[in-house]
Amino acid sequence: MSPIVNSVTPQAAIEQAENRHSNTFLRLKKKLERSVGEAIGDYNMIGDGDTVMVCVSGGKDSYTLLSCLLALRERAPVDFRIVAMNLDQKQPGFPDHILPAYFESIGVEYRIVTEDTYSIVKDKIPEGKTTCSLCSRLRRGIIYRTAAEIGATRIALGHHRDDMLETLFLNMFFGGKIKAMPPKLVSDDGKHMVIRPLAYCTESDIARFARSMDFPIIPCNLCGSQENAQRxxxxxxxxxxxxxxxxxxxxxxxxxxxxxxxxxxxQKLFDFVGVDRNTTLDEGDIAFDPQPIPEGNGGVIRLFSGQ
Known part of the structure; x- marks a missing residue:
């Protein structure tokens, strides 16, 4: 058997180390950690004594989430435990050695769970159809079970601000609901608290951070290659x-x-039937802040008379 050769040259390794100490990188790192800290504080995501199970898929988002939480724990006013969790879904060619090696290299407690959900998804979903829905349901059940086994009081997912906005439009366009991903919610089974500490972070910042950190990214070949996915x-x-x-x-x-x-x-959120002339609202009947509308001759008109 031939030896495994590291694809990163010595010069590239030096450059990566320098990048991680540049002022640009340090500002980005501080920005991400500040955003995560603000989200945790705004939504009371983590408290003293919590055990936070961080779901790590091997993608840029979950690596960044784990990195930020580990950094914040060092200076947080509360004490909490972090356990990294990965679900090996037995996708063909999945490099199952990468995440354990990474977790051990940074000294974080971890749990690897192996379940062949890949075969189930491929068996149930016709070729060419989107697998995300079934795959996510299967993953969710395993994540909840594992959280119970390790005594996790929080399940941290790596969804960021862009994911939340994409979900909002997906639900409006295809589900007829104004609904996004909340920063914090109770799990479907009512037994777990799910948090999204990256709720204020942008995907572009996360991508830049992941490149600089040179995380060992593992691509998803099950759903990530589906170019026809509505998302x-x-x-x-x-x-x-x-x-x-x-x-x-x-x-x-x-x-x-x-x-x-x-x-x-x-009508479930507001009593429209009961509205009368004595009803006091926080905002009046102006649908949008008044904006000038250009006229054809270069002048402007106003949306409302008397302005």
Whole structure:
């Protein structure tokens, strides 16, 4: 058997080490950790004595999540335990040695769970169809079971701000619901608390961080190659908006924290039937902040009279 040769040259290794100590990288690291800390604080995600099971798939997001939580634990005012968990779904060619070696190299407690969900998904889903829904349901059950086995009080997932916005539009376009990924929720079985500490982090920052850290990324060959997945189309739409309309994505993210039920149409959230002239609302009948509309002759008109 021929020896395994490290593909990283000595010069490349030096450059990677220098990148991790550059001012640009340190600012990015600080930004991500600050964003994670703010999300944890805003939504009371982690408390003293918690055991946080961090789900690590081998992708850039979960590696970054684990890195940020380990860094924050060192200076957090509360004491909590971190256990990294990976589910080996027995995908053909999956390099099952990479994550255990990585976890041991950074000294984090970990649990590797092996379940052949790959065969189940391939058997149940016709070729060419999206596998994400069934795959995620199977994963979820195994994650909940493992959390119970290790006594985890929090399950940390690596979804970031872009994932949350993509889910919002997926639900609106295809599910008829205004619903995204919440930063914190109770699991489907009612027994676990699920948290998303990367809720304020952008995918672009995470990608830059992962490249600089040279994480041993493991691609998902089960669903990651499905170019027809609707989420990919939504992602492309949002990326296009970000390029053509700077600030739009930031505004969309802010809107998730500024919901006005009286100006939607859900009767479960607001008593529209009971509205009369004595009803006091936080906001009036202006649908949007007044904006000037250009006229054809170069002048402007106003949306509302008297302005």
């Amino acid at each position: 990919k189309h939504i992602k492309a739409m949002l990326q296009s908006w970000a390029r053509e309309h700077p600030g739009r994505i930031e505004s969309l993210a802010t809107s998730l924290k500024n919901v006005v039920p009286s100006h939607l149409a859900d």
